[in-house]
Amino acid sequence: MKTTHRGEATGLSLYDRAAEDAAATVIAHYSTSFGLACRLLGPRPRPHVRNVYALVRVADEVVDGPAEEAGLSPEATSEVLDQLEHEVMAAISRGFSANLVVHAFARTARECGIGEDLVAPFFASMRTDLTTSSHDAASHDAYVYGSAEVVGLMCLQVFVNAGAPRPVAPAPDLVEGARRLGAAFQDVNFLRDLNHDGQVLGRDYLGLSQPGDQRAAVLDRIDADLAAAARAIPALPPDCRRAVTAAHDLFAELATRLRADHGDARVRVPDAVKARLAARAMLGFAPREVRA
Template sequence: MARRAAAAVLACYSTSFGAATRLLPARERADIRALYAVVRIADEIVDSAAGLAGFDAAAALDSYEAAVRAAAGEPFHTDPVLHAFAATARRCRFTDEQLAAFFAAMRADLPAAAESPAAAGEPGAAGTAPAAFTRAGLARYIHGSAEVVGEMCVHVFLAGPPTGPRAQETLAGARRLGAAFQKVNFLRDLRHDRHVLGRDYVPWVTDGASKSEFVAEIRAGLDAARASLPELPARARLAVSAAIGLYGELTDRLDAATWDEVTGGRIRVPGPVKARVLARTLTRRS
């Protein structure tokens, strides 16, 4: 039941990532879903719930962080997603440093974070709309919100942290991939982030030319991640290849879109195109 609850969270939020996870073996697939569900719930606290009248998002995030970071040490949780995550955290040996970095990034998304440029994400001063991140602040934010999640995915694929002479290269590739995925989402969600959530993760992306430069960063990250694929087990390599293909397709569409199209809505990949990308991945494997 707990594993199914985590799977339901992923299915509700991400068709692209969800499709790639279906290529994993059952155990790894369940672990990735549990990790994703916890990450998504934390994200919802700062994105959706933070706007509810009378809701203390900061306190809720503190409480959820404490529960997540302590989860592996408890044999049973009444929250099914947390129960699934606890088993995953034990089996895959997530570190407290990874979880702390993730929640530090989430805290930078809280509305109160905009009151001080010295906050973890360094958004702009109070009263600015939207709150803009500096490049240094964004790098710290991406580390916690995406790079350490990439590291934890490697822990899932290998049932623990990587070992051997290429361990650091494997982790570096995972961090680059997590960052690239996050940057794709920054562009896809540009309008919503700036005009609904009041955040500007990439204030220097203001027109077609700067968009193209940002897309080049994304492509470099995807290429670096692709180069590290041989270090992963075969089935994990297949799933990650599929995810890179799907996000590569999104990147191509963002690159081809006009600035008005990017700022006017969310660029998507149609279902039939996703199916073709997945089919190509499977064909190359065979």
């Protein structure tokens, strides 16, 4: 590591630190709930999880409005997304990117074993947002896998491998739990954002705008996914359990409120309740029981 005469990092070490700070800034601007859960992670996995979510957020923003607001056509937006995916894969291969968020993600990917098998499905789902406005059951499942389940699997790679000499494959029960938790998170977000997705973005992920509202079935699926994920959380490394429990319980609370609320306002969890859920997780309580 290069340092100045005062012992401060320079060169690549300074660049790495700036990249991690850039990732943390992205998260701070876009997700207070995620920021709360991330603070419950131990110092070993915390910066890596922020690096994953920062890249995910940037890609999501490309397809969710800012690029269009900047005057880009759908074709130009697709090209930007393609370029971002190419830069991510190149950075994982070479270990460097001029894009600070990509550089931070690539460092995490190289250390924790995140490869094309997870990156490619994620970008495929992001690309779907540019071409598909209404989903059936099959396309919903494919979209959720790429947009959410693989993000859970990326985080799992971090939980298991951050700081290890070389990455190893997580246990099958942890893989199942990560996928189910990611799917639950995504379906909760679909329900919360139903009006915005339909009216502003022109997208229907759940088919609830069509005759035969299946809202209760979606909530039942969410509960089943949350229950399955809860069973895997105790097997996570100790410095990850509290954060994942807090996130699980927050979305369980959102699911409960969504089941009780059919209004147009976006359902949210009050800050006092978030703090209580975080405190409960911090004290080491098991994930909230969800009846599937």
